[in-house]
Amino acid sequence: MEHQFITDGPASDATKADRDRMVELLETVALPGPQPMQWRLSAKFAQAEMLARLRVDPTDHRLAQRAASMIDDCRALMGGQS
Template sequence: MGALKTLSCVLLLASTLVAPALPAFATAQPDPLRLIATCTGRMSAQMEFQWMFDGAKADATEAVRDRMIDILEAMMSPDQGRDVLNWRIEAKMAQAALLSRAVFNLDKRDARRAQRAAQQKIGACRSLLLS
């Protein structure tokens, strides 16, 4: 499994190099560690939400989250644990807020916007993995 983690990490880092250049006003490319930590947190929120409303999809989301955890553990150094945990929690809370707005919102238009945003963020995270 160690080789798989290393390969995934290399592919992730390579994908950031071939990504289109950021506009001139952008400050810097995103930190790959923070990106994976954020996606891991979002996947955790998505999985927990699916436990309540769509249990069949929760297993697939859990598998994606577990793969992201493997990549995260391969990328981080021991002294980065607090930062990584913080990024995961912040992203999990943000995704949970979007999902709650999408389901429990009385404003249907805002609910649709929140649903699209939640799906977009999860889709972007899923796209970081090969399959």
């Protein structure tokens, strides 16, 4: 998301809205305690690591496609468009 803020303002607004809805959903269903924040931080660091490597690799491409598909599934569950 941070990378998108730098490169594409309008798309980053949509991404921020998706992120906010996903956080709200997680906070609604998560048990109290540190685990939800740990998940969020782990995901953020994993994304940063992926952007830092930024290389063309078939495995990375498949993982990116899978991640995009999972995000689309989350958007559909939240009533957004995929």
